[in-house]
Amino acid sequence: MRYLSFILSLLLLASCAVPPEPSAPVIHLSDLKPLPADPSDDVVPLRVAVAAVISPKGTAESYQFLLDYLSQKLDRPVELVQRRTYSEVNDLVESGYVDVAFVCTSAYVDGNEKFGMELLAAPQVNGETVYYSLLIVPADSPAQTRSVADLRGRVFAFTDPMSNTGRVYPTYLVQQLGSAPDQFFARTFFTYSHDDAIRAVADGLADGAAVDSLVYDFAVARDPALGEKIRVIHRSPPFGIPPVVVSPTVRPQLKAELQSILLGMADDPQGQKGLQTVGVDKFVLIDDSAYDSARNLLAAVGPVSP
């Protein structure tokens, strides 16, 4: 009898170990059916592209209020579109898939020249519509590291192949020294966003990088600890600030409406919040001539390989 109860308790234990059966119907994993086609939206959203100045997640977080504001004003859904590189965004603007885009200065210069990318507005930051390229090194790098010349034979991080501040300007500096980045630096790599380039330097992954001053200020303001890990050793002449552009396919009425909304944001309390999250005082009209300096720099450097 004792043996019997022992066996019974074993069986009971065994049955206790089985998790409760879900009551859901059986799903046939091998019975594959075609996925339903993407249902076309009833209302075509306004697609806004943001170039990867900062990481995709950071972009999505910071532009949420601004896009929500646009959607509310236009009474139309607004969809954020991001791509890894500037040139992909330019392609979307050219094809008209996106209506509005926040692009980099050099991307505007390139797009304007290639397919007539149109300026819509420009952000004004700290009262200025210019920005700079900052040459940064790790805070613990030798004290005599004071210019790009001191980075010879080191590892250098570029942001985007097309970036004005992150690629074109440092290439210009190296060319001024009579060399080319491939020979001058031991190794270079692309981070595809400025905040990642800052982090690459802060973590010692790169011995130097050139970044957008706006992103740098924004990132250091948000994370002061990051500022302690890096040191700015050079500041470029001013360039026209990265603008807001529209695709040449956008109807003039929509362009005017968008322009009016952006310019009026600073006077609207809700709009002010949207401006604040992207670190902008207000949006202003800007003339194409503001980008001549960048255009000249690009011409001086020559075509850069992507």
Next chain:
Amino acid sequence: MKSQLPFHWFERFWSVAGAVSVRTKILGIILGLVLLLGLGVTVQVRATLIQTMDAQLEDQAVSVARDLAARATDLILVNDLYALHQLLNETQANNANVRYAFVVDAKGQVIAHTFGDGFPGDLLTANAAASDDHHHTIILNTDEGKVWDTAVPIFDGRAGTARVGLSEAGIRQTVNAVTGQLLLTTVLVSVIGVTAAAFLTWILTRPILQLAQAAQAVGRGDLSQRVPRWADDEIGDLAESFNTMTAALAKAEEERAEREQLRARYVSGVIAAQEDERKRIARELHDSTSQSLTSLLVGMRALSDTCDSLAMRQHAEELRSVAAQALDEVHNLALQLRPSVLDDLGLPAALERYVADCQRRYPLHIDLAMRGLSGCRLPAEVETALYRIVQEGLTNVARHAQASTASVMLERRDGAVRAIVEDDGRGFDPEAAGRAEERLGLYGIRERAELLGGRLTIESEPGRGASLFVEIPVSDSPNPGAKAGHAYV
């Protein structure tokens, strides 16, 4: 009735288990224990293993899905579907238990999955995670077994949801492999256990079987049997006791045989002395007393012839007839004691005379038949024994059986002499105690037969007469010592 049920079961069990040998019982116990233990351990290990591995699978599902969600965020935001697809495939390739992985965008559209062409129906809606969920795991019933499906929101649900399904097929395989190993071990241990048990029972039962064989031999009378003491345990003690007992029995038997031999020799001596004494008295009676009486008779005749007085003559005749009667009685007495004809002419003649004498003295018809006794004579002691046996038998018939007819038959055949004395009297129960002297007489003739290596059988029933059967072995060759009266002279 219920309380009797276990006993009923026990009886049924014992009718089977009790009928098999000790060897089988021990083998059964060992095999039963090993199998019980093996199966118990297997069941328990299997259950514990499934429980532990299921818990691990759930943890793994959460960790894989969380990792996938974190790494997919930027890829979804920049719409890098190819990299996303690669990420899913790598996730599946690097985690053996991952049955599928897919990513649903914020609008509920599957934007990348690992199923290849097509997508299983109902899977998309089977699980979901709210934007503030850490994860949400459910167990799905699928055609391939249970699947731990975990949903993790990507970028707080703004970039969609990552879904990962971990199949328990791998676990089942592992558990089945372990179960198989355990069962195999159980079988192996059973084989080893049975082999060991067979050896053990051989060691245990060998002395017992030897004891049983020795006890049977002792039962048949072979007291020389001894068993070796194999081990210093209870069975060894039993063997020792058995040997002591057998030795004591053998000694007792030896003493008994010695006493028996002495007794037989004594009895034989007594019988021989009795026969000698009878012979001497008979001879004395015949030679001396008879001669005296005959002389007396002759004297009486002469006296009566020479006597003139009638009265004297008459008186002498009377005395002569008394003397003649005394001579007759002396003759009868001598014959009763030991007929000289037995010594002189042999058993057949002695029996013929004795039977005739019996018929003359008792109202009894006696048939005497003898076969194979003419020719060479039997050994003297056999002749005497047979004569005395027939004498005792017929005396009993005449005195107690109230029979009208008796028959005596002697036959020598196949190395033995058989004698049968039958009557048609009232019979008796051979087992029941008769009168003491009667029993003593029967005992005497039985003793005579057995002293000569023969045996005596009495068959009788009340009202059915009686038969006395005796058989004494003799050699078929002519007995050189079978001269008249040789044995007892």
